[in-house]
Amino acid sequence: MDKFDKKILDILQHDCTLAVSEVAAQVGLSTTPCWRRIQAMEKNGIIRGRVALADPEKLNVGLTVFVMIKTNQHNPQWLNDFGQIADEFPEIIEFYRMSGEVDYLLRVVVSDMKAYDSFYKKLIDKANFADISSSFAMEEMKYTTALPVNYL
Incomplete structure (x- = not known):
């Protein structure tokens, strides 16, 4: 390029x-x-797609939750199964396998605490976790979908 x-x-x-x-x-x-x-x-796959960015507040999903998951099952089958479970939840908008103390990190958007509680109960019903914890974003300080191009 x-x-x-x-x-x-x-x-x-x-x-x-x-x-x-x-x-x-x-x-x-x-x-x-x-x-x-x-x-x-x-x-060449550099541009993967073109999308419209929606306003979470206007779609009533203004609460962002970061969900940290630990598992004691480190095998491809569990990861595949959990990936399929994550696909079932439109609230999960990002899903990462991590290094360090947390095995997986989810970014979840919901309308409020009650909606998150409902989401949480459905999630833990579908998958077996060793530990799961959540952090709630109080304020969005920076958000962009634009990736830096200066590393090319």
Whole structure:
């Protein structure tokens, strides 16, 4: 990727609704070469998709909960089963396998504490955990979906 690709990617990560001609103008290319670069990034999997970012407050899922999970079952079958369980919950919007003291970290969004309690009860009913704890986000200090392009 050259400087044009990096700039195109940076622009699209902040607003993918821009017309290709607008992106091209900001980058200093004509429309066709800019479009070809975008298509190449999509084909190569650099651009995985284009989405609309919804406002959690307006969708009544303003409570963000980080759920830390420990298990005593470190095998592929348990991980596969738990991955399938996680897919059943639309409240789980991020799911990571971790190093360190916590085995898995979930980012969960719900409307309120009562909704989280309901989610929690359903989750522990479906999977066997050695330990599960939750931390509630009090304030979002920074949120972005734009990845840095300066490491390319």
